[in-house]
């Protein structure tokens with residue numbers, strides 16, 4: 001099966017499995033795992049931050065970061081389609097005691113002036129703002145990128161009022177590749193960033209938080225509190241190191257595959273697709289046809305051994321990744337033309 005549902009569907013490569021089998025390990029809760037220590041150092045270096053911390057998932061990375069940056073009862077400013085808002089079980093409210101204030105976005109980007117206005121001045125009735133969170137690339141917007149200039153503008157607005165900025169950078173390296181900048185430039189002004197090893201980078205498990213030493217020390221305590229202190233976690237870190245070394249240099253290929261499919265789709269009857277959103281490894285589109293719903297298109301694709309998932313009756317997101325080859329990409333295009341070419 002060709003699996004377009006998510007880049008979380010990838011299987012570890014042979015090199016990852018070998019590195020996992022051969023990893024040097026120790027007890028990471030006592031910071032004795034050399035492979036975890038190496039991954040955290042490599043990640044921090046790639047993102048230009050003082051220190052890194054391996055966590056179990058992107059969700060854990062976000063909640064641990066926000067616990068470390070804020071105090072209960074404060075406000076978290078988020079774009080209204082943010083992953084943290086939609087898909088993380090409301091953990092910021094339940095676990096960090098944060099009140100969420102969402103703002104509309106344009107391709108996943110909040111307006112800096114609206115962020116500034118949402119950071120309420122200290123006043124007896126108001127909850128203080130604990131943090132602003134950005135998402136890069138932006139999942140629900142279709143994998144769109146926030147630029148260095150935009151990120152710096154948001155950080156400037158927030159920092160001027162003493163508010164830290166967290167970046168949910170589950171796919172930050174995709175943004176860097178698409179924008180032609182180094183990932184460290186994209187997060188330089190932010191206080192914390194989480195990126196995922198288990199998405200476009202293709203590793204089986206894990207995410208890394210990066211930031212200043214003092215922030216990471218606090219984050220390490222919250223990770224322990226949440227049960228994320230793993231022991232011989234070098235097994236996981238070893239695959240992460242291979243991902244950073246071998247998969248990062250090929251992310252642009254996934255973007256080419258997404259572009260190819262998007263350009264074919266955009267020409268087909270009843271497909272509504274904004275090509276401006278196709279910036280990285282995702283293709284987000286709507287099917288506006290009398291003869292077929294989005295779930296029905298997924299059923300038809302399954303007959304071609306292609307797995308896809310509809311978000312609702314009209315919307316579908318395809319995600320390209322390492323386990324979908326350029327040949328598979330052409331197969332997807334042939335299938336889409338066959339299924340959608342006639343009618344409308």
Ligand SMILES: Cc1ncc(COP(=O)(O)O)c(C=O)c1O
Nearest residue numbers: 057058059060083135139168170
């Ligand atoms: C933007 C974004 N942030 C966070 C996450 C959560 O990552 P995990 O599934 O590893 O918890 C995801 C998962 O898809 C994501 O797309």
